[in-house]
């Protein structure tokens with residue numbers, strides 16, 4: 001976002017900035033600053049002579065070299081993350097140019113998994129506030145605070161908001177979670193070309209149940225437990241209403257909400273504003289994209305797939321829903337498709353006897369009790385109530401523990417013989433050697449996706465899965481992993497992280513000003529991403545590599561925009577969609593700055 005002293009006109013090569021700022025006010029605005037790249041004409045007009053070294057570096061390549069050397073000097077990943085955001089606060093164009101030049105290396109540092117470390121340490125690493133902090137303690141101020149961002153109605157394309165109840169798989173991080181909104185937006189720009197000056201990161205501070213933060217004098221958020229119920233709903237309503245009023249063209253992206261709120265919020269607003277939930281729909285779609293390729297290569301048709309999902313929260317059930325819909329597209333009835341999916345959570349396999357205590361979106365998948373009557377039950381410990389992040393699932397587990405135990409993952413795999421196994425449990429190592437070998441014994445090409453972020457929470461590593469299945473597995477992961485060499489084959493690991501999909505999905509919707517983000521637009525995004533990983537040789541990845549994110553996202557955006565037009569959801573209908581996507585995309589190149 002530019003300071004109020006600047007105005008931008010035109011797009012792409014025709015983009016120009018006019019500003020009333022002079023001297024240090026220009027250099028201190030990261031959206032205006034070009035450092036040594038200001039031309040002599042600009043230096044004269046903007047009164048910069050003497051404030052910059054005399055050498056003029058019109059080639060950004062030299063600045064990139066300097067910045068990359070400094071990046072490499074940072075001693076560890078968190079320091080590199082901090083370096084990058086300091087660079088951003090100094091010169092946003094250079095930040096994005098550097099990120100784009102070193103996408104494979106830097107994406108994990110700016111975003112997942114290192115953003116998780118930054119969030120845990122936010123109170124110490126915070127440098128300069130970026131984004132809007134809204135508080136449930138002051139709901140009447142929501143509109144005023146969003147307006148303080150200083151943007152006009154037409155200036156904003158996109159807002160990413162989080163209440164930070166379930167950041168990645170690391171739980172409740174209160175207002176520290178602002179960094180996930182910021183990180184997700186950086187990926188929108190680097191991966192798809194969303195203009196970084198037309199977006200707002202938002203943290204919705206509704207309190208935190210994280211004891212560490214509540215007892216930390218340096219914590220930057222409100223120190224009370226999470227507010228729930230009507231006050232929470234009214235606060236979300238105030239946020240959506242204020243955005244609709246202030247930025248009527250903007251799309252709303254929801255990130256890392258707890259499972260009890262994520263789907264409710266989406267259901268409530270998806271017909272009211274253009275919006276989507278990334279953890280549910282973005283994840284469901286990137287996983288479906290990887291599955292489209294894995295299932296085709298496995299030669300087992302969709303109608304015969306049996307799917308076990310471990311971790312039946314926002315992401316897990318979002319994925320299950322996409323798989324169910326895909327089976328329906330292949331001629332399976334909705335009822336039968338649902339029966340081909342088994343959800344396993346803290347209380348073990350979810351069954352109908354748990355019905356009243358399940359979350360409403362889990363219920364359709366609960367197994368009939370008669371079907372599992374003969375399954376072995378495993379004794380389990382009750383969970384310490386105060387520590388639980390998942391009260392409904394913990395209560396069910398405690399009930400089972402007090403009775404005859406749970407039907408655990410190993411038992412489900414032994415009885416069901418799944419062909420696909422997905423991990424969204426936030427708990428590492430749960431795909432054990434025994435479970436994976438058992439699965440591989442009953443299916444020719446097992447498909448196993450451990451997806452829990454950050455890296456250390458993955459249910460298994462790709463190397464383990466490849467070794468335990470003797471190279472038969474099709475694997476995709478949530479975080480980036482190195483290639484695995486096994487028996488003369490190099491396995492490249494596709495990253496099924498929603499970052500490979502949501503930027504294109506969102507950008508496509510923005511370009512045509514879609515009134516809504518429909519299920520068909522989301523399916524179009526899955527197909528578009530899958531269509532870009534066509535290599536079927538052994539070891540080839542199921543998804544396109546992240547160093548091609550910009551190209552991948554452009555294709556996704558085009559397909560999404562076309563689907564929106566076809567469905568009558570587009571408020572702007574360009575004749576040439578490819579051209580429209582290309583023209584609206586922002587690139588990290590310096591625009592001329594005029595003094596006014």
Ligand SMILES: NC(=O)C1=CN([C@@H]2O[C@H](COP(=O)(O)OP(=O)(O)OC[C@H]3O[C@@H](n4cnc5c(N)ncnc54)[C@H](O)[C@@H]3O)[C@@H](O)[C@H]2O)C=CC1
Nearest residue numbers: 168169259311313314315345346390393452453478497498
């Ligand atoms: N690869 C990707 O693009 C994405 C990955 N994820 C990852 O998936 C994980 C889950 O995220 P959300 O669904 O948003 O969280 P969530 O809190 O909605 O769901 C987590 C679920 O796992 C269950 N669970 C916890 N411990 C378990 C255990 N020992 N066994 C079985 N189930 C257990 C919880 O009860 C809960 O239902 C996180 O690690 C997150 O980083 C989430 C979104 C996108």
Ligand SMILES: CC(=O)C(=O)O
Nearest residue numbers: 168169279453497498
């Ligand atoms: C990638 C992502 O959105 C998550 O792990 O929550």
Ligand SMILES: [Mg+2]
Nearest residue numbers: 168255256279
């Ligand atoms: Mg997320």
